[in-house]
């Protein structure tokens with residue numbers, strides 16, 4: 001179903017921007033800790049190399065690396081955050097010939113990753129929350145669906161705890177692989193963790209807004225602690241504010257969190273990229289860029305009022321890839337957040353992969369520009385000016 005939206009302006013919020021440096025006790029890069037990189041596993045432990053695990057050279061030669069955690073048991077009837085989301089994306093990747101079956105070594109899917117450990121999760125979430133969640137699910141799951149936050153949009157099932165650890169593990173595996181590839185190649189592949197449940201609303205002390213563990217936040221801490229990548233720049237282009245990520249890093253000057261939300265169209269996002277994201281990133285000088293990639297801003301996604309098109313996501317992905325190449329050795333990983341219309345979600349992720357490959361957007365064949373309301377240009381301009389003045393650009 002197509003619908004029109006009212007056109008309030010896009011608002012950009014930025015947290016934890018700072019011009020000052022704080023000493024962070026990051027341990028030196030020690031024994032390489034990997035989840036899915038064949039050569040490291042074989043050389044460090046003497047195990048036989050698993051042929052299904054790509055070597056570091058194969059990772060460095062790839063152009064897209066992705067992992068999949070579809071959480072099929074984490075599902076509630078008619079809930080928008082459903083178990084059909086990841087299969088829809090995989091089917092679009094297949095239809096658009098964006099898998100290794102069609103692209104050979106350009107596209108690598110990581111398969112043998114481990115779930116995140118409780119320690120990984122505890123880098124962001126309180127141990128009390130993690131323990132209570134595990135206990136509640138263990139105790140109540142036989143009753144069927146349970147609701148794990150007060151306002152009730154976030155549900156859990158018997159497999160939710162396990163599924164959430166696997167989603168975070170899939171996220172960390174992509175980070176490990178992209179970082180490993182960046183040591184061999186100045187143009188490493190871009191990573192995409194095709195995972196659920198999503199994470200950017202989950203706060204340090206609990207779940208929120210369909211989110212259980214903050215996958216992007218857990219990955220940011222992992223990049224700092226395990227890979228010594230001190231300065232992490234997080235771009236959140238989901239239609240909703242990434243409040244959980246913001247909470248996790250509010251007092252940390254080494255993590256810059258930039259979240260775009262509310263309304264606008266292609267040109268609004270383009271202006272925000274050029275006039276806000278680009279100068280913020282250039283000034284911050286990141287060691288890695290992580291992206292909360294939510295696709296619920298698509299014009300046909302019913303959950304919110306942005307008017308992005310498939311082409312908007314393609315352009316954003318291209319621009320962010322280039323930003324990572326210019327500023328941080330190409331180290332860049334996307335993490336799936338929202339996106340509830342299965343059609344726009346799946347084809348927008350596929351078009352994002354095409355952007356990573358340097359191929360043109362197929363958006364013009366997928367989108368119907370006739371349903372877009374006029375761009376609220378004056379309001380967008382005003383919002384951008386406000387943000388630029390607050391942050392002294």
Ligand SMILES: [Zn+2]
Pocket residue numbers: 238239240294296337338339
């Ligand atoms: Zn969202």
